Amino acid sequence: MNAKQRVAERAATFVSEGMVVGLGTGSTADYFIQALAELHREGMPFTTVSSSVVSQIKAHDLGLPSISLDQVTTVDLYVDGADEVSPDITLLKGQGADLVREKLLAKASRHFLVLVDESKLVRSIGQNFAIPIEVMPFAWRMVKTQLEVLGGQGDLRRIAGKDNLMISSHGSLILDMVFPDELDVATLNERLNAIPGVVEHGIFKNLANAVFLGVAGGVEERWADNGDEAS
Numbered sequence: 001m002n003a004k005q006r007v008a009e010r011a012a013t014f015v016s017e018g019m020v021v022g023l024g025t026g027s028t029a030d031y032f033i034q035a036l037a038e039l040h041r042e043g044m045p046f047t048t049v050s051s052s053v054v055s056q057i058k059a060h061d062l063g064l065p066s067i068s069l070d071q072v073t074t075v076d077l078y079v080d081g082a083d084e085v086s087p088d089i090t091l092l093k094g095q096g097a098d099l100v101r102e103k104l105l106a107k108a109s110r111h112f113l114v115l116v117d118e119s120k121l122v123r124s125i126g127q128n129f130a131i132p133i134e135v136m137p138f139a140w141r142m143v144k145t146q147l148e149v150l151g152g153q154g155d156l157r158r159i160a161g162k163d164n165l166m167i168s169s170h171g172s173l174i175l176d177m178v179f180p181d182e183l184d185v186a187t188l189n190e191r192l193n194a195i196p197g198v199v200e201h202g203i204f205k206n207l208a209n210a211v212f213l214g215v216a217g218g219v220e221e222r223w224a225d226n227g228d229e230a231s
């Protein structure tokens with residue numbers, strides 16, 4: 001069992017009868033979805049809500065009960081991966097470009113567990129990746145200009161050849177922006193939240209309750225101050 005599987009199996013022990021479980025997106029979240037499928041086969045009743053079309057299809061293929069996001073007000077447990085985790089359990093997410101659904105689920109969750117291996121640990125957010133910023137398509141130039149005023153540099157994310165723009169499942173464009181080190185993440189988070197035309201961005205601050213870290217032969221749990229252990 002690799003580190004991603006280990007943390008996913010551990011997270012699955014927090015699922016209990018009747019829960020609404022939020023499904024993350026990415027290779028680590030996939031292991032959690034597989035672990036849920038095992039619980040479902042064993043007869044545990046729960047339902048799922050997905051953070052992306054991809055996860056929704058995976059859940060469907062595995063026969064997991066699911067409800068659509070617009071039917072949900074609160075989520076009992078949301079389990080997802082992350083691209084970066086800083087020591088205060090701030091996350092950077094969004095390499096998969098489904099930021100809106102992911103942050104909605106994170107905010108609506110009673111418990112948000114983040115599954116990572118050691119490669120995701122950083123000293124500060126933005127160390128390994130640009131900050132993904134999901135923008136309304138007609139607003140992207142205005143938003144980019146506002147981000148440049150903050151010192152940001154970057155451009156629209158492209159996929160599979162230079163002419164194709166990444167479009168989120170929400171129909172938005174993604175700007176990947178690098179900001180000066182002097183701009184601390186708390187300030188950046190607030191500034192990004194305040195720019196008109198920004199749909200969502202990849203900084204997840206004060207949202208995760210715990211990080212489950214896959215280490216050699218085990219799982220290390222790091223609970224946030226806000227993170228009473230899910231039970």
Ligand SMILES: O=C[C@H](O)[C@H](O)[C@H](O)COP(=O)(O)O
Nearest residue numbers: 026027028081093094095096
């Ligand atoms: O948008 C994508 C999500 O933020 C993923 O959770 C993140 O990219 C981590 O993916 P993985 O588990 O494949 O490293």
